[in-house]
Amino acid sequence: MSEAVLTVEGLGVRIAGRQVLDGVDFAIAPGEFTGLIGSNGAGKTTLFRAILGLQRPTSGRVLLGGRPRSRRGAGIGYVPQKFLLDPDLPLRGRDLVALGFDAGRLGPSTRLRRRRAAVEEALAAVDAEAFADTRVGRLSGGEQQRILIAHALISRPRLLLADEPLANLDLRSAQEVVSLLARVCREQGVAVLISAHEINPLLPVMDRIVYLAHGRAASGTSEEVIRADVLSRLYGHHVDVIDVHGRVLIVAGAGDDADLAGCEETVEHTEVIQ
Amino acid sequence: MSAGLFVFAPGFFDNEAVHVALAVGTAVAIVTAVVGVFTVMRGQSFAGESLGDIGTTGGAAASLLGVGPLAGFVAIDVLAAAAMELVGVQRVRGRDLATGVVLGAAIGLAALFLYLDTTQGSGNGSTVTILFGSIFAISSATIPAVVALAALSVALIAILYRPLLLATVSPEIAAARGIPVRLVGALYLLTLALATALAAITIGTILSTALLIGPAAAALRLTTRPLRAMLVATAIGIAAVWVGVVLAYDSYHWPPQEHGWPVSFFVVALIFLGYLASGLVKWRQEREA
Numbered sequence A: 001m002s003e004a005v006l007t008v009e010g011l012g013v014r015i016a017g018r019q020v021l022d023g024v025d026f027a028i029a030p031g032e033f034t035g036l037i038g039s040n041g042a043g044k045t046t047l048f049r050a051i052l053g054l055q056r057p058t059s060g061r062v063l064l065g066g067r068p069r070s071r072r073g074a075g076i077g078y079v080p081q082k083f084l085l086d087p088d089l090p091l092r093g094r095d096l097v098a099l100g101f102d103a104g105r106l107g108p109s110t111r112l113r114r115r116r117a118a119v120e121e122a123l124a125a126v127d128a129e130a131f132a133d134t135r136v137g138r139l140s141g142g143e144q145q146r147i148l149i150a151h152a153l154i155s156r157p158r159l160l161l162a163d164e165p166l167a168n169l170d171l172r173s174a175q176e177v178v179s180l181l182a183r184v185c186r187e188q189g190v191a192v193l194i195s196a197h198e199i200n201p202l203l204p205v206m207d208r209i210v211y212l213a214h215g216r217a218a219s220g221t222s223e224e225v226i227r228a229d230v231l232s233r234l235y236g237h238h239v240d241v242i243d244v245h246g247r248v249l250i251v252a253g254a255g256d257d258a259d260l261a262g263c264e265e266t267v268e269h270t271e272v273i274q
Numbered sequence B: 001m002s003a004g005l006f007v008f009a010p011g012f013f014d015n016e017a018v019h020v021a022l023a024v025g026t027a028v029a030i031v032t033a034v035v036g037v038f039t040v041m042r043g044q045s046f047a048g049e050s051l052g053d054i055g056t057t058g059g060a061a062a063s064l065l066g067v068g069p070l071a072g073f074v075a076i077d078v079l080a081a082a083a084m085e086l087v088g089v090q091r092v093r094g095r096d097l098a099t100g101v102v103l104g105a106a107i108g109l110a111a112l113f114l115y116l117d118t119t120q121g122s123g124n125g126s127t128v129t130i131l132f133g134s135i136f137a138i139s140s141a142t143i144p145a146v147v148a149l150a151a152l153s154v155a156l157i158a159i160l161y162r163p164l165l166l167a168t169v170s171p172e173i174a175a176a177r178g179i180p181v182r183l184v185g186a187l188y189l190l191t192l193a194l195a196t197a198l199a200a201i202t203i204g205t206i207l208s209t210a211l212l213i214g215p216a217a218a219a220l221r222l223t224t225r226p227l228r229a230m231l232v233a234t235a236i237g238i239a240a241v242w243v244g245v246v247l248a249y250d251s252y253h254w255p256p257q258e259h260g261w262p263v264s265f266f267v268v269a270l271i272f273l274g275y276l277a278s279g280l281v282k283w284r285q286e287r288e289a
């Protein structure tokens, strides 16, 4: 493996006396598509924030391109989880994408020509030209998602973090966003780390999976991680992995009442049933 | 003299007070439009309103000390903005509480100062001037300070424009890109304090938000881009101030004749009409679309 884009070593994060992340280890190679899977509260957003330098780790470290981060946000594109845009915000999709080009700079824009070209290119990469002139706050969830991905990509990051971009999308839009991200990953050679609480939409495209539960992580290819023994060790109790027509179902071991009450299992369960 | 059939009453163009009023009004309309667009976008109109009200305390103190009101407005608004920042005005949850607490304390002081002002000083005149403004009473010696403060605020917004815009759209994305969101927010609050102080000398502390929020809110209905909104808001603000000055000057010939009507009344009423008109334009645009 060439030099990893991202290396997370023994990362621990304590917030308000709670160990949210505990000894998380994994690495992502350039151009790899990685899914960060975990149920609500597993620590996905916290892990992203630690990678971005917005959350100080209590132990371990984060390396970017093999080195400690030099400047916050350098080389990383980020699409946050909760995104509430005021429908009256006077900003078109293309304006938000343009801010991705040079929002860190002071004073008036000096590279207008290059910026315009870069905006067009980023909009085309996510198929967003059709709605680029509408106020962002009035776009649908899936359309906003595309604009935000274009915003993140325009600065040519080596790593793109997308926090639950599939939440609130219907099945078709979710599949579109997944294949879009997979295409971007391939065509632009950018490594993608995308979080989700459901594993199945990502199975066809993932090179690697980081599975989070109770603040701990298991990582590897999906064959290496989505196994009863690995996940049972992670959850700390018995878990079954069932293959239903190519879809994975992760359920708590039968007869274990206490575990069935836990939300992780139930969440995975109901989602697969849908 | 009968209520005249003129747009510009006799002497309008030669009157020095009118010249000063137009110069100050124009500078102030520009700053309040530029800063106000961000105030509306950031949902900080309550902070703007509060800084305006708090200005009363500074104006009253300045009057007690015998210095010009502008110095009082600027000093108190910058102090209050710093206090709001320290108490956490930028965090959504803390924002209203922090502003409310600082506001309460300052207005209490204003009550005391205005009382002292009326009992020992210049009488009720200064109270009315502080609260409702008196653009014709501004001395021409104030113009350089007004222009300098206006230029400073607009320059700060121009320098911070892109980071501030992204931090306004999404503090989280901005922070992830390495933009110091808190610092940018604090500097913005400084421009808000200056703009409010400038609005206060023009149309009074109580009405200052009208100039800050009104043109910006109307402009934001009409355009989909922040820079254009600033231009439109500037046009609305300047029009309101100029027409207001003309009408107020004319009003010396209107009943009850001894005094002119307050300029602030005209300016605020015109801004309000502009806001209503923008609603109408937007409604028609959306119906046609």
Ligand SMILES: Nc1ncnc2c1ncn2[C@@H]1O[C@H](COP(=O)(O)OP(=O)(O)OP(=O)(O)O)[C@@H](O)[C@H]1O
Residues within 6 Å of the ligand: A015, A016, A020, A038, A039, A040, A041, A042, A043, A044, A045, A046, A047, A081, A197
């Ligand atoms: N600032 C904070 N203060 C207190 N607790 C926090 C804070 N940030 C995160 N937590 C806790 O850390 C845990 C992990 O949160 P995180 O947001 O990382 O989960 P997540 O996997 O992103 O969940 P979701 O799928 O709901 O987005 C949660 O239990 C949450 O309550």
Ligand SMILES: [Mg+2]
Residues within 6 Å of the ligand: A044, A045, A046, A081, A163, A164
């Ligand atoms: Mg989350």
